[in-house]
Amino acid sequence: MKAFAALYRELDATTSSLAKQAALQHYFLSAQAGDAAWAVYFLAGGKPRQIVPSKLLRTLAQEAAGLPKWLFDESYDAVGDLAETISLLLPAPTQSHELGLAVWIEQRLLPLRKLAPELLTETLRAHWDQLATDERLVYFKLMTGGFRVGVSKLQVTQALAAVGGIDTKRVAQRLMGYLHISGQPTAEDYALLVAPENSGELNQKTSGQPYPFFLAHPFNLPLTQFDAVLGVPENWLVEWKWDGIRAQLVRRAGQVWIWSRGEELVTERFPELAAMAAALPDGCVIDGEIVVWRNDAESADSKAGKVQPFAQLQKRIGRKTIGAKMLRDLPVVLLGYDLLEYEGQDLRAKPQFERRAWLDQLIEQLAQPQLLPSPVLHAASWDEFARQREAARSMGVEGMMLKARAAQYGVGRTKDVGVWWKWKIDPMSIDAVLIYAQRGHGRRASLYSDYTFAVWDGAPDQPERKLVPFAKAYSGLTDVEMAKVDAVIRKTTIETFGPVRSVKPTLVFELAFEGIARSPRHKSGIAVRFPRMLRWRIDKPIAEADTLETLSALLPTVP
Amino acid sequence: MTNLVVARPEGLYCTAGDFYIDPWKAVGRAVITHAHSDHARTGHGHYLAHTHSEGTLRARLGAITLQSEPYGKTIEHNGVKISLHPAGHVLGSAQVRLEHKGQVWVASGDYKLEDDGTCAPFEAVRCDTFITESTFGLPIYRWATPAALSLEINEWWRSNADAGRASVLFCYAFGKAQRILYGADPSIGPIVVHGAVEPLNAVYRAAGVRLAPTLSVSDTSVNPQLLKRALVLAPPSAQGTPWMKRFGNYSDAFASGWMQLRGARRRRGVDRGFVMSDHADWPSLQKAITSTGAQRVFVTHGSVAIMVRWLNDHGLEAQGFKTEYGDEDMSEPPTANSASAS
Numbered sequence: 001m002k003a004f005a006a007l008y009r010e011l012d013a014t015t016s017s018l019a020k021q022a023a024l025q026h027y028f029l030s031a032q033a034g035d036a037a038w039a040v041y042f043l044a045g046g047k048p049r050q051i052v053p054s055k056l057l058r059t060l061a062q063e064a065a066g067l068p069k070w071l072f073d074e075s076y077d078a079v080g081d082l083a084e085t086i087s088l089l090l091p092a093p094t095q096s097h098e099l100g101l102a103v104w105i106e107q108r109l110l111p112l113r114k115l116a117p118e119l120l121t122e123t124l125r126a127h128w129d130q131l132a133t134d135e136r137l138v139y140f141k142l143m144t145g146g147f148r149v150g151v152s153k154l155q156v157t158q159a160l161a162a163v164g165g166i167d168t169k170r171v172a173q174r175l176m177g178y179l180h181i182s183g184q185p186t187a188e189d190y191a192l193l194v195a196p197e198n199s200g201e202l203n204q205k206t207s208g209q210p211y212p213f214f215l216a217h218p219f220n221l222p223l224t225q226f227d228a229v230l231g232v233p234e235n236w237l238v239e240w241k242w243d244g245i246r247a248q249l250v251r252r253a254g255q256v257w258i259w260s261r262g263e264e265l266v267t268e269r270f271p272e273l274a275a276m277a278a279a280l281p282d283g284c285v286i287d288g289e290i291v292v293w294r295n296d297a298e299s300a301d302s303k304a305g306k307v308q309p310f311a312q313l314q315k316r317i318g319r320k321t322i323g324a325k326m327l328r329d330l331p332v333v334l335l336g337y338d339l340l341e342y343e344g345q346d347l348r349a350k351p352q353f354e355r356r357a358w359l360d361q362l363i364e365q366l367a368q369p370q371l372l373p374s375p376v377l378h379a380a381s382w383d384e385f386a387r388q389r390e391a392a393r394s395m396g397v398e399g400m401m402l403k404a405r406a407a408q409y410g411v412g413r414t415k416d417v418g419v420w421w422k423w424k425i426d427p428m429s430i431d432a433v434l435i436y437a438q439r440g441h442g443r444r445a446s447l448y449s450d451y452t453f454a455v456w457d458g459a460p461d462q463p464e465r466k467l468v469p470f471a472k473a474y475s476g477l478t479d480v481e482m483a484k485v486d487a488v489i490r491k492t493t494i495e496t497f498g499p500v501r502s503v504k505p506t507l508v509f510e511l512a513f514e515g516i517a518r519s520p521r522h523k524s525g526i527a528v529r530f531p532r533m534l535r536w537r538i539d540k541p542i543a544e545a546d547t548l549e550t551l552s553a554l555l556p557t558v559p
Numbered sequence: 560m561t562n563l564v565v566a567r568p569e570g571l572y573c574t575a576g577d578f579y580i581d582p583w584k585a586v587g588r589a590v591i592t593h594a595h596s597d598h599a600r601t602g603h604g605h606y607l608a609h610t611h612s613e614g615t616l617r618a619r620l621g622a623i624t625l626q627s628e629p630y631g632k633t634i635e636h637n638g639v640k641i642s643l644h645p646a647g648h649v650l651g652s653a654q655v656r657l658e659h660k661g662q663v664w665v666a667s668g669d670y671k672l673e674d675d676g677t678c679a680p681f682e683a684v685r686c687d688t689f690i691t692e693s694t695f696g697l698p699i700y701r702w703a704t705p706a707a708l709s710l711e712i713n714e715w716w717r718s719n720a721d722a723g724r725a726s727v728l729f730c731y732a733f734g735k736a737q738r739i740l741y742g743a744d745p746s747i748g749p750i751v752v753h754g755a756v757e758p759l760n761a762v763y764r765a766a767g768v769r770l771a772p773t774l775s776v777s778d779t780s781v782n783p784q785l786l787k788r789a790l791v792l793a794p795p796s797a798q799g800t801p802w803m804k805r806f807g808n809y810s811d812a813f814a815s816g817w818m819q820l821r822g823a824r825r826r827r828g829v830d831r832g833f834v835m836s837d838h839a840d841w842p843s844l845q846k847a848i849t850s851t852g853a854q855r856v857f858v859t860h861g862s863v864a865i866m867v868r869w870l871n872d873h874g875l876e877a878q879g880f881k882t883e884y885g886d887e888d889m890s891e892p893p894t895a896n897s898a899s900a901s
Contacts, residue, residue, distance in 0.1 A: 012821065013830055067698060068872070074865055075699045084821055088699040137821075491828035494799050 003031060004039055004101045005135040011149045015491045015506075020151055024159035028194075033187035034102035040160065040190060042142065044153045045320055046179040050145040051112050052120070054082060057144065060121055064128075065089040083140035087133050097130040106184060109142060154264050164194030170201060172265040173208045173257060204344070208257040210248040211285060211340050211348065215413040216401060219421035220553035226382035230421075235405050237352055238377040238385060240397040241422050242335055243310045244291035245317070249273065249334060251280040258290075262539055271322060273334055276370040283344030286359065287409075288336040288374065292316070305333070307396050310535070336363055337374040337401075340409060348409035352418065355409070392425040399424035428516055428528070428554045430455060430546045431537055433467055434507040437489045439499045440474065448489040448501065449482055450474040453511055453531075455524070456547040467505055468548055470524035471513070476533030485536070508540040509533045516554050526551055563639075563657055563664045564690065564857075566880045571666060571690070571859075575659045576639035579603075580666045583883040590641065592668025593652035594619060595733065597884050607634075609643050611678075612651030614762040615733065630679060646670040647681030648837050649734035650763055656684050665851060666690040669884075671836070672843040675705045677737045677768050683850035688857065690880065691848060694838040695816055696862030696869075702816070702840045709742025712833055715812065720748045720788040725809040727791045729798055729829065732756045734837050735814050736792050737763045740770040748788030749774055751781060753802070755794045776805060783807065798829075816840075848875070860884040 010023040024043070028036055062072040067089065079085040108127060115123060131139055141147045157175060161168040174193050178185065200206045221229055230236060246261040256277040258267040267274050270290060280286075292308035308330075316322065316330050339359035340348055347355050356376070363373050377400070379385045385400065392399050400423045407418020432453035440449035452472050458465030477485065485507065492504040512534045519527035526548075565572050570582025570589075578588035585602030592598055594608070594615035601620050608616055610627045617625065628634060630653065633642045643653035648669045655666045665686040674680035703711075712728070719726040730736050732755045740760065743750060752760065752773045760770055773792075774781055786806055795813065797803060816836025817823040824832035838861075839847060848856055848870065856877040858866045863879040870877035 013824060013832075015828070019830075065698065071698060071865070071869065074862075075697050078697055079699060079820055080822060085699065088701070088819070092701075487825070490826050493828070496799075 001097070001099055001101050001104045001131075001135055001138070003027060004035065005132075005138045007039070008138050008149055009134050011151055015150070015488065017155065020155060021159055021162075024151065024156065025162050028159060028163045032100055032102070033190045035100040037185035037187055037190035038101050038105050040156060040175075040193065041179060041185045042147050043149070043151055044156045044175060044179060046185075047145050047147065048110070048142070049113075051109055051143045052124070054144050056120075057086065057124075057140070058082065060124060061086040061090060064091065064125060066091075083144055083146060084137055086140050087136035090128055090136065093129050093131055095130040096132075102187075104139070105142070109139070110184075112143070154262070160193055164196070166194070166197055167209075169209055169259070169263055169265075170197060172263075173201075176257075176265060176267060204252075205283065206253040208250055208252065208255060210250055210257070210259040210263070211287075211346075211409070212411045213246065213248070213261050213287070214338075214410045214420065216420035216422040217413065217415065218550060219402065219423045220550065223382060223386050230382070230402065233379060233382055233385060237356060237403040237405055238379070239337060239374050239401045239403070240377070240392070240395065241399045241401045241424065242289040242291055242307060242374065243396065243398050244289040244307070244313055244335070247288060247290045247334065248340070249277055249280075249286045249288070251277050251284045252282055254282065256280075269316060269319075269322060270332055272327060272370055273332065276334075276368045279366050279368055280362075281343065283341060284362075285339070285341035286334065286336045286371075287338035287340055288334045290332050290334055292330050293333040293335075293372075294331060307335075309396060314535075331370075333370045333372050335372055335374040338409060349417075350408070351405065352403050352407040352409075353405045389423070389425060397425075398422075429510050429512045429534055430551055430554075431508055431540055431544070432471065432511050433505045433542050433545045434485075434489075434509060435467055435469060435503065435505055437485075437501050437503060447482060447486045449477075449486070451485075451509075451533075453509065454505070455545060455551050459547060459549070460543055465547075468524045470522060470526055470548075470551065471511060471528050471531040473509075473511055473531040473533050476512075477536065481536055505542050508537040508542055508545050510535050510537055516551075518555065524548060524551070526555070563659055563662055563688070564666065566882065571880065571882065573639060573657055576637045576641070576657070578607075578636065580655055581668060581884070588636075590655050591616065592646065592655060592666065593649055595649065595669070598668060607641070609651040609653045611766050612653075614765065615651065615759065618758060618762070630682075644684050645679035645682045647672060647674065647678060650678045650737070650766055650768065652678060654682075654684060656686065662687055664688045664690065665853070667692065667847070669694070669838055670847065671839050672847060673702065673705055675738050675741065677734075677741045677763060677770075681847065683847065685852050687853060688855040689848060689851045689853035690857045690859060691844065691866075692838065692884070693844060693858050693861035693863055693866040695836060695840055696844060696858075696866040698841045700816060700819055700836075700840045701842060702834060702836060705738070705742065708833065708835055709739075709744075712739060712742065712812075712814075713744045713747060715810070715831055715833075716743070716790045717747050719810045723787045725786045725789050725791055725806040727793060727803065727806055727809045727811040728814060728833070729793055729795045729811065730814040730835070732794045733759045735835055736760070737768065737770060738835065738837075739792060739814065740773065741768065743771045743790060745771045748790060749781075749785055750790045750792070751776055751786065752791070753793035753797055755797075756792050776802075 007023055007027040011020055014020060062069060075089060076085045128136055157171045158168050161171045248259045250257040256274045257265060258270055258273055260266045292312040293305045294308055295305035312330055336359055339355045342358060360373055363371055379388060389400055402421040402423055404418045410417045432455050434451045435454045436452035437448035438450040440447050452469050454467035454469045456465050457468045488507060489501060489503050492506055493501045494504055495502045511531050513528035513531040516528050518525060563573060563575060565574060569579060569584040569586050571580040578590060579586045580590045581592055581598040582589050583600055587604040589603040589606055591606055591608040594612045599616055606623050606625045608627055610629050613627045628643055630643050630645055633640050640658040642656045644656055646652040646654045646668055648671055657664045663686040665684050667690060669692050670681050672681045716726045730739060736756045750771055750773050757775060760773060763770055811829045812831035812833055813827045813829045814833040814835040816838060818832030819834045854876060856870050856875050857880045859880045859882045867877045867879050
């Protein structure tokens, strides 16, 4: 319990992912397996049902602290967190203990649920009389079901992978279902998480591992150069560029795994896709895009549906549990565009058009409403494609994908065995890095809500490159997002100049703007019109933000 | 019966004596409880303060007309008997006892009950009316003993030193820095202080307070190798400035009473928050008020409304005094708390 409370405090105190990773690994390396089993459970987002109702706990704590209700409430207002308020208000402990997390959970916390109400007060008092303030915080957070600390499931997964010396994706697979263990996570469960890979896992036929994603390159040349650079359109497979979640659906050995591009296992977030995948034959991997897909015209044919804005998909990503209402209101489909494995055979070295043909055939055979082909677009010339592309904004897509007909499925952002281009439309958007923040006004008076954004002045391989400010924006975020950004700004401030702070670059936002022009008055040499934040790119490291070159490519060509 | 002390736009005013206590606007005569900037301001005609405040007052305010007196000595002005008594806040901090026509009032300025070893400990003074602060006037604020706190700081320092990184502790230059130096264990490593801290160390040492030896970053013996084991004391304003670069990969911490709360710790953006305050915590505020035997209490700053309600509920006659005292600790109070402070 002491070690876990110390870990909680460390994770809570820092915003540095490296420091969090170090703290997690240190904990897992030194903890007893039984304690670590519960630690993984809570840190990865597992939640036992509420053990003691908050209202009752509040009353008991107020009595134990010997305070009138109004003063307890004032204290709660100042602290803003019930578990923390209680831990600070209770009388100092008179006892101590050396018990681990597992004992506290299994023998003390969980049995409270079955305890007769008249015994509860006495038992709780005996518990907290043994706990120091930081242990109490964890104890009450576990009890009220409000356990939350700034680590993601992915970070926990990475720490376990490092501790076990195994692949992160392997740990992610093993963690599937871990949080739903109806009983309790045991020392054996934990040992299995970090054990060396077994033969079943190492065998491709039974492994849930995805293939490394093949990534596209931006394509921003003027249309007049298309023929010269790309050749004839017949050599290319052209599709819409969807604004969703890139995903691989892996079907092997009677099981299903859905992996996002960030190599995060997202199977549980998309139960309808997991169910659909049961119809796939074993030894089959599909690459595609998960999008919210809704048919406004109430037609039964799912193909008549339409992709919905990314913001809707985001609502689903944010949820831990996907309820029936959400499944109904925000239905997703997988728009398949590549077949990487079929009947257990790795198809990645086959040409793009062959893989695509097999995929189309498979999708047609399966006839699953949640698995649709990403349509292949046709035109006689690049000019015609460009005209088609003008509909992109109204269709809610980002532009077009141009895939070389003969391309193999490469590894990562490579061009050696073929190429994928992303030909984005002009409603210009750029991934930029927040470098200055200023306090807002009125309702936002205490918040850092007005931001200055920058792009890189060189490619990622230039170590000397710098961030150049180019736009200010203050709209587009929700209040919740803004509060989070505000907290990060306060923690990463480098210098304060009056109401302005310079911050350590950590935050990437997608900025949209209506117009762009050269401007000698701006440091970047570029001015944009009506910039606003489209979304917070939590998934993007700052190194992947756009460059001055990509920004300049958006400038209208001089006639 | 008229009040011996009233709140005027210039500050707390002694009617019979025609002088002010810690006024925030320029006045003719001022009694100063201690040398923190919100209590000792510039421009008064005549200052009265404790002997140990002389160095800090002169350093900050320059050529002032200053009368300094030891604790317990009574002087008389316009028929009001004035004496200074230890407040335990910082070096030279004093409560002001005023006696006139049988009425005794005590204005406490800022105070703390725990003896931290760097200044004369708080002394309870019997009075009819007590003027108290309430900076940490909520029961969530309870401090560990100075010894336990020093142990915590030394442990943090030691583990950093063992890992080969500097321990940068942000703290206010006057009061907290010297408390940390008093409790620091010099066997762990060298102690380096920021230029804003050292002049105050000199004042403490001159007053006979034993502080651990300190180095300045400009000392020739200070090199990157030495810094890896060092405890570095710097004012909060140094956080995030280029001055910090010399310490390389360091661990940082902040010492303040506000560090009691998670939210405040997180907003500070440091690795550790040490709960260290020059002010009384909730139990000490109650203890101090009770020990004066006062029936009437005026609350000057902090959680005024809460303290007033609490004291009235407990049979005292309490009300708030509107003042302009803040506190060096108040530079970043928990935002949720500001609503309750008047």
